Amino acid sequence: MDFNQALESLNPSQRDCVLSKDDTLQILAGPGSGKTRVLTMRVAHMVLQKRIEPHRIIVVTFTTKAAGEMRKRLVQLIGEKRTSALLIGTFHAICSRLLHKHPAYAGLDPNFTICEPDDCKLIIAQIQKDKKVKINDFTRTQMEAGAILGLISKAKSEGINANEYYEIYRDDFKRKDIATIYLAYEEELKRQNLVDFDNLLLKTCVLLSNKGDVLWNIRSILVDEYQDTNVVQYNLIKLMMRQKNDKTITIVGDPDQSIFGWRSAEPKNFGKMAEEFAGTTVMKLERNYRSSGMVIDSALHVITQDQSRVSKTLYTNNPRGVPMSVITPQNSEDEANFVAAEIKKTIRNSKGLIQYKDIAVLMRMNFISRAFESTFRLNKIPFTMVGGDRFFNRVEVKDMTSYLSFAFNPKDINAFKRIINVPKRGIGEVTLNKILDVNEAEKDTLLETLDKISKRKTCMTFTPAVIGKLKDFINICEHIRAMIEDKSPVATILSYIYRATDYEKYLKDKFSQDWESRWENLGELLSIAKKAHEATVELHEYEKSHDKSDEDETTFVEPIEVEPVEAESVDSEPVNAKPLDAETNDSDDGSEVLDLTSKGPAIKTDPYLKQEFEKIKTEDQGFNFGGFGLRDDMKQEFKTEEQGFNSKESGLHDDPKDDASGNINIDPIAEFLEYCALCSSQKELDEAEDGKVTIATIHAAKGLEWPCVFIVTCTDGVIPHSRSEDMDEEGRLLYVAMTRSKFMLYCTAPKQRDVWGKRNFQSVSSFLRGMNPEVRTDKPITWDAKTRALLAETLGKPVPDESERKTQAKNVDIRFGAAGTDTDYTSMGGFSSAASLKRKPNKSSKKNVKTESN
Ligand code: ATP
Ligand code: MG
Numbered sequence: 001m002d003f004n005q006a007l008e009s010l011n012p013s014q015r016d017c018v019l020s021k022d023d024t025l026q027i028l029a030g031p032g033s034g035k036t037r038v039l040t041m042r043v044a045h046m047v048l049q050k051r052i053e054p055h056r057i058i059v060v061t062f063t064t065k066a067a068g069e070m071r072k073r074l075v076q077l078i079g080e081k082r083t084s085a086l087l088i089g090t091f092h093a094i095c096s097r098l099l100h101k102h103p104a105y106a107g108l109d110p111n112f113t114i115c116e117p118d119d120c121k122l123i124i125a126q127i128q129k130d131k132k133v134k135i136n137d138f139t140r141t142q143m144e145a146g147a148i149l150g151l152i153s154k155a156k157s158e159g160i161n162a163n164e165y166y167e168i169y170r171d172d173f174k175r176k177d178i179a180t181i182y183l184a185y186e187e188e189l190k191r192q193n194l195v196d197f198d199n200l201l202l203k204t205c206v207l208l209s210n211k212g213d214v215l216w217n218i219r220s221i222l223v224d225e226y227q228d229t230n231v232v233q234y235n236l237i238k239l240m241m242r243q244k245n246d247k248t249i250t251i252v253g254d255p256d257q258s259i260f261g262w263r264s265a266e267p268k269n270f271g272k273m274a275e276e277f278a279g280t281t282v283m284k285l286e287r288n289y290r291s292s293g294m295v296i297d298s299a300l301h302v303i304t305q306d307q308s309r310v311s312k313t314l315y316t317n318n319p320r321g322v323p324m325s326v327i328t329p330q331n332s333e334d335e336a337n338f339v340a341a342e343i344k345k346t347i348r349n350s351k352g353l354i355q356y357k358d359i360a361v362l363m364r365m366n367f368i369s370r371a372f373e374s375t376f377r378l379n380k381i382p383f384t385m386v387g388g389d390r391f392f393n394r395v396e397v398k399d400m401t402s403y404l405s406f407a408f409n410p411k412d413i414n415a416f417k418r419i420i421n422v423p424k425r426g427i428g429e430v431t432l433n434k435i436l437d438v439n440e441a442e443k444d445t446l447l448e449t450l451d452k453i454s455k456r457k458t459c460m461t462f463t464p465a466v467i468g469k470l471k472d473f474i475n476i477c478e479h480i481r482a483m484i485e486d487k488s489p490v491a492t493i494l495s496y497i498y499r500a501t502d503y504e505k506y507l508k509d510k511f512s513q514d515w516e517s518r519w520e521n522l523g524e525l526l527s528i529a530k531k532a533h534e535a536t537v538e539l540h541e542y543e544k545s546h547d548k549s550d551e552d553e554t555t556f557v558e559p560i561e562v563e564p565v566e567a568e569s570v571d572s573e574p575v576n577a578k579p580l581d582a583e584t585n586d587s588d589d590g591s592e593v594l595d596l597t598s599k600g601p602a603i604k605t606d607p608y609l610k611q612e613f614e615k616i617k618t619e620d621q622g623f624n625f626g627g628f629g630l631r632d633d634m635k636q637e638f639k640t641e642e643q644g645f646n647s648k649e650s651g652l653h654d655d656p657k658d659d660a661s662g663n664i665n666i667d668p669i670a671e672f673l674e675y676c677a678l679c680s681s682q683k684e685l686d687e688a689e690d691g692k693v694t695i696a697t698i699h700a701a702k703g704l705e706w707p708c709v710f711i712v713t714c715t716d717g718v719i720p721h722s723r724s725e726d727m728d729e730e731g732r733l734l735y736v737a738m739t740r741s742k743f744m745l746y747c748t749a750p751k752q753r754d755v756w757g758k759r760n761f762q763s764v765s766s767f768l769r770g771m772n773p774e775v776r777t778d779k780p781i782t783w784d785a786k787t788r789a790l791l792a793e794t795l796g797k798p799v800p801d802e803s804e805r806k807t808q809a810k811n812v813d814i815r816f817g818a819a820g821t822d823t824d825y826t827s828m829g830g831f832s833s834a835a836s837l838k839r840k841p842n843k844s845s846k847k848n849v850k851t852e853s854n
Contacts, residue, residue: 003044003077010034010041013285018042020250022281026226026270027252030314031299031739032290035252036703039224040070042250043086044077052219054078054085058240061090062225064678066703070224087218091233092197095204096674099195100667102214106207108195111670113409114677115194118393120185121145122414123192124152127184152182156198157230162186193411201232208239215240219247225703226253228265234272241277249277255310256303257736259699261729286313290705292321292743292794298775299738302767306728319790323777324738324745326768332713335750336375339710342780343381343693346708346744349783351800353707353791354744356382360694360706362737364719368712369695376693386696392676396507396518397525401676403497404490407480408669410447423506425469434460447481450474476500490529490672498522532672698737707795709741715749715762734767743794744781 007015014034017027018041029035043059046052061067067088074083087094096114103110115123124145155165162182169175189196195203208214221240223229229237241247251273258267266272274280288296296316303309329335339361346354361372361383369385376383391397399422406415413436420435421427438458439449452458454471462470479500483493498504503522507515694706711734713719720730738745749764768776781787785802792799 001076003041003048006041006044006077010038011287013283013287014038014041017283017285018045020281020283022279023246023248024273024277024280025248025250026273026280026282027250027285028254028270028282028312029252029285030254030288030312031257031736032288032316032705033285033314034287034289035254035285036066036070036224038285039222039250039252040073041077043070043074043222046220047078047082047086054082055087056217056219057086058094058215058218058221059086059088060094060221060223061088062228062702063700064090064093066224067093090678091236092200093674093678095200095236096195096678098204098207098214099200100670100674102207102211105211105214106203108203109193109409109411111409112193112195113405113412113415113670113673114200115189115192115196115414116677117149117197119194119414120149120196123188124148124181124185127181127188131180131184148178148181151178152185153198155182156202157232159202159231159235161202191411192413193409198232201236205232205235205239208236208242212242221247221249223249223251224253225257226251226269227255227258227267228253228260228702229269230260230265234266234269237273238276256312256732257702257739259702259729259733259736261726284312286315288314288316289318290742291316291739292318292790294321294323294775295738295741295743295745298324298745298771299735301771301775302731302738303735305767306731308728319793321743321790321794322781322787323775324747324771325777325780326714326764327746327748327778327780328764329748329750331752332371332750332754333375335712335748336371339372339712339746339748340375340379340381342710342746344379345783346781349788350791351788353788353795353797353800355691356693357691358707359710360696360701360704360708360740361710361712362696362698362701362740363712364698364714364721364733366697368718372695372712376695381693382691383693383695386694386700391521391524394518394521396503396521400494400497400503400522400525401673403476403480403501404493404669405673406446407477408484408667408673410445410477410481413446416446420473423501423503425473427466427469427473431462431466434462447474447477484667484669487668489533490668491526491533493669494522494526494529529672532675533668698733701740702736705740705742707742707791708744708746709737710746710748711737712748713750713753714747714765714768715753716764716766717755717760717762719765720767731767734765743791746780 007018010018017038027035027038043057046057047054059070061070067090070088071083099106099108103112128145165182166179169179189199221237223237241249255267255270258265293316296314300314327338329338343359347356363369373385399419402415402418405412406419417432420432435449435453438453438460439446442449442452450470451474453462454467454474480493480497483496504519507518511518719734720727724730747768749762751761753760753762789799
């Protein structure tokens, strides 16, 4: 579909939003009303019709997955090259890129690396150990590093730094120890040249405050899921906008879907923006395209219980659909069995309209997933888990990225600890602690410390055997550093590390059972690095020729005549507001290209990969890939220059990493490490694969949609959560979950559940009480031709051929035996469907189904 066709497919209100000439635009609308679609179209409109160069547009999405989806859509609308030049990413990705470009202005060393939450916890645990601080929370159990990190992170997202926190809580009995740890934690991050996720944002605020012209040539900023921005993110947007007075901003969001209050999100940022940005226009969308009428009505029943909510219209022209099923299995085990059985039944009875990938199992909290995972495994239901053992967190992948990280930033203690004895070099804990003590005393990088130890220039003595082993390690790290300095492709560096550490042998020795799949993972890592490299090269080529490249791409689109808006109300409310302080900048035009190109999972059969492995096998010593030769000067000692950052007193100086064109040419290695770090900790759906049921938390399901949604363990105490202080946010959470569904919606609430080892009796979530019986039933969906026709219509798919209906029904009965096709599961008591589920699926059930796969 080209741009004009896509524009015509929108309703008049949506089109009006896309083409709006307003500089500050807020689109406030309910779930499924096309906010993300409109935002995407607005980007295309800016590129194709307003002719804004793509690298002057920043699009902020809430998750990497959402950024990827948007890119896919934009490729169709504006072409691949232009899409790759757009700056699409999460706040974290965009900030990381800016900081790597201008580290000095944020008070950072250029070789900083991102510290993932798991590593942050290790740092906190170490501080607790060193400082002997044991923190008791209100229930008098020792507070874990994760909980302390949570409190620190909350303070940061409210914009409270360590010193301020200390000042506030120094005399507070409960918080003063947290304040002490917060201070030590920040010092440790600085010492190790690390930036945690919160600091990515905070340091960027510092950068933008100090260097007024960083984003001066950006023309437009667009933000999706605005309701979940926190104070720091709002300030970031303000700072981004401040840098030139002709920037435009478009934000889209829905206050009813604000579910990150616990992470200090501030839905009132909508109002704040309207007050602070001159002439903010607010537009609304009221038609939902995603869900059936029943789904919307049941969701509205939940959200309208919030008395403080500003009421808004949400309607759909989709079919009425089927009622939501509220099922109360006996216990958690039965609940998982029920969902598994129902999934199998749905796949079969929907006659191809619903496949595994069209189904999501959503839950309030992560731990609930365990029962579903094991039941799905037992019943051979393919599923993908959010926040499971993610690729970049796998042992072997993390080992290799730690080698890269450490060579790039030899102050990173966690990375050092991880690799100093991997593969085994006989460096034990005693030696490791001695090295760290020397390092702390000497105040230099760990590589410098190791070098001094190997040359016996330290006060502590080490045995010759240890020194010999350390020398091997130093050699490897120095080789990697040299390759980094020479800007070798990351894939080449990885190949070297694999071979220099003899990692394949290590895997064979240590993981005899599954070493091959682990080795394959490293192949995958190499492919990812290769793809990342290609994307960067492509981007730089685009950057050089972007004026000419338009000819090969989707041509520009002349503005079309757009019908006047009539069908839906579009409130355009110019809000009186004081003008924003605009800072003009007279610099020469310098096109900045921030490459946030999504580098999706690589192909295992990548010929490059094979070639690299062949080289690994055939070459002897040293590393010689890609014409890489070791220069003498590469072995020079690693220098750490203190960045002479002195804020305003010293006057701003040019960042050494700036190049003349103003393009962002950060180290390929920094780019790659940034990608690994951002991917490894996001609890989101970017690893979801086709053909699998998704198991996710409600928070991770934001912005997504499935034809069939199960909201599990939907009981009082879980949702609303017994310890939640904000009932309205609990209601919004359930509302978000329900509105992910296009057609089938199940809420399951086990009557009994074990909580801390004690059996608890539970009732269905109070949010679901008092619902109109027309939209709520206590029976599972009844599958018949009418249901399928409704489903097909809602999904915009052809209605399945019903001519073989009788045979189908018979088969289903046989397979499910006593349980029957539409058994009343609510009265099943000790329901045990596992046996029936294990029977072979009936292949004939899918035949004659005419449907397009989506
Ligand atoms: P959420 O609040 O959940 O993020 P949203 O407002 O961003 O929802 P989208 O995800 O953009 O909504 O759209 C919801 C669904 O409706 C998508 O499948 C989208 O393709 C579809 N849709 C939106 N507008 C139209 C339209 N004019 N015609 C057909 N389908 C549409
Ligand atoms: Mg959306």
